[in-house]
Each structure stands twice: as C-alpha cells, then as structure tokens.
Amino acid sequence: MAGFAExxxxxxxxxxxVLCLLYRRAVRERSYAALTFSRVAVAAQAQGPGRMxxxxxxxxxALLALALILVGLADPHVPLEGADEGVSVVLVLDTSGSMxxxxxxxxxxxxxKAAAEVLLSRLNPEDYAGVVVFESGATSAxxxxxxxxxxxxxxxxxxxxxxxxxxxxxxxxxxxxxxSIPNRHRVVILLSDGAGNAGTFSPAEAAGYARERNVPxxxxxxxxxxxxxxxxxxxxxxxxxxxxxxxxxxxKYYAAVxxxxxxxxxxxxxxxxxxxxxxxxxxxxxxxGALGVLLLEMYLRYGRGRILP
Numbered sequence: 001m002a003g004f005a006e007x008x009x010x011x012x013x014x015x016x017x018v019l020c021l022l023y024r025r026a027v028r029e030r031s032y033a034a035l036t037f038s039r040v041a042v043a044a045q046a047q048g049p050g051r052m053x054x055x056x057x058x059x060x061x062a063l064l065a066l067a068l069i070l071v072g073l074a075d076p077h078v079p080l081e082g083a084d085e086g087v088s089v090v091l092v093l094d095t096s097g098s099m100x101x102x103x104x105x106x107x108x109x110x111x112x113k114a115a116a117e118v119l120l121s122r123l124n125p126e127d128y129a130g131v132v133v134f135e136s137g138a139t140s141a142x143x144x145x146x147x148x149x150x151x152x153x154x155x156x157x158x159x160x161x162x163x164x165x166x167x168x169x170x171x172x173x174x175x176x177x178x179x180s181i182p183n184r185h186r187v188v189i190l191l192s193d194g195a196g197n198a199g200t201f202s203p204a205e206a207a208g209y210a211r212e213r214n215v216p217x218x219x220x221x222x223x224x225x226x227x228x229x230x231x232x233x234x235x236x237x238x239x240x241x242x243x244x245x246x247x248x249x250x251x252k253y254y255a256a257v258x259x260x261x262x263x264x265x266x267x268x269x270x271x272x273x274x275x276x277x278x279x280x281x282x283x284x285x286x287x288x289g290a291l292g293v294l295l296l297e298m299y300l301r302y303g304r305g306r307i308l309p
Contacts, residue, residue: 019063091131092170095135128144167203169200171207171217174188193237
C-alpha cells in the first residue's frame, strides 16, 4: 500500500502558499510593473528570440524544487510489481510411527523430507523458513530463518519416532513460529498421514487459532485413505481433517499418491504461496526531480536562455 515513512515533512508543503503570498506582496511593494515599463526599450534590445521576461517563472521553479524535496524527505513508498515483501514459511512435518511406512520410498518420512527440500530450495531470497515436527508432542526442528542451507541441514536431521499423532499441537506451534516475525505474510504447510490422536490441542482448535492469527495452512495428505500396514501400526489417511484445516484457514488441501506426486506438490506450492508487492521507497525520484528543476532554474537565471528581470 502506498504511503509515506516520514509524513511530518509534508506539513512543510503548507508553507508554499504562504511564500506565494509574500512574493506577490514584495512585487507590489517594489513596483515591478513600473520598473518594467520604464525599461521596455532596454529590455527589448537585450532580449533575443525565444527569451523569457517573466521572473515569476524562476520563483515558481524554486517552489517546485522545494515541494519535491519535501515530498522526498517524507520518504514515499509504493508497491512495485516484481518485488515482494517475502514470506515466512513454516513446514510442519508428522514424524509419528505411521510415517515409517514403506509405501513411499524409502519411507513416508524420508520422501516427505526430500519433497520439503524441493520447496525450500525454490523459495525467494527474501523468504524465511522454519520446520516444526510432531508426534506425541511438537517441537521446533529449525527456527524461522533466512538461512536456507541451515534450515535444510536441520531438516535432514529429522528422525521418525514411535509416538502417536499430536497434529493439533504441531499446527499450533507452526502458527506461533510463522507469526513470530511481524509485518510479513505467513504460511504454514502441514504434512501428515494420520488423524490427530494425542496432544493438548485438537486439529479443529489449532485451525481456529491459525484463522485468528490470519495464517493460511496448506495441508498435504500422505498415504492412502485405506488402512495400510507399514509398521507395527496402521497408517490410515484422515483426509477430512486435513481438508477441514485448509478450508478453515483459507489454504488448500493436496493429496499425495506417491513420492513423485509428493515432490510435485511441494514444488507447485511455491507458486501457490500468496505474496504481496513490496513497498519500495521512491524518495530518490523526487530528489532527482528537484535537482533537475534547480538546474533548469540556474540555466534560466544565468545561461543563454536566462530570464531577464
């Protein structure tokens, strides 16, 4: 959104009409009209073709330069296409026992980590990334950071556990991490293969919390909707819960069929992440304009096309 970083400088613009009034009063007091009339013959000889005889032009240019400088000092910002503010992206990974299933090569968790690395590598330089993992509880695997390589390194260190699925706790912690840096767009990407059956927060409560914090959650379901014995426990995909989370928070749900489609989903998510144009300072444009006006004023005052008083 367009605006000014230092709007108090704009108060100085109110003095420009005052300067105009003072100038007009000075012109009357010094009787410029009478002086000009008495020197018509001399002025006509000194003045070549195309030369101007209006000192008011010089004054107007000086006022224009002053106005441009004041606006520049107010530091105007406008959103520019092609530049964005950067996004805080938090990956929330299920590391519960069911993620050790081998229907994805080599396991669901390892396939999820490889796909997440694809997403991280495709983020913009201005983006921040973090990783949260959950099973019976939730914890931070990589704190929100612009250091992409370090986040990927911490992602490689994530290991599976034998616990249950505290999906709600993982999502709530992911929302807290995404919201830890103010004035940035925030996104949580949640990957899980099972229903929430542990933890303090239910998935619905965590989704409501994400909606209150205005954090969209993109959910990725890994596995099959039918029970599949991959480890000592069954790993049924609870698509309805993941769809509800995405719907509640304004995100999207994606279903991964195998490790190939999972990687494609994560790669495509980089284009789905909502971004806002970056507010860029254009104060230098006004300073450059003021310099140009002052140079023109000096040329008209002292150059070949000078204005005669």
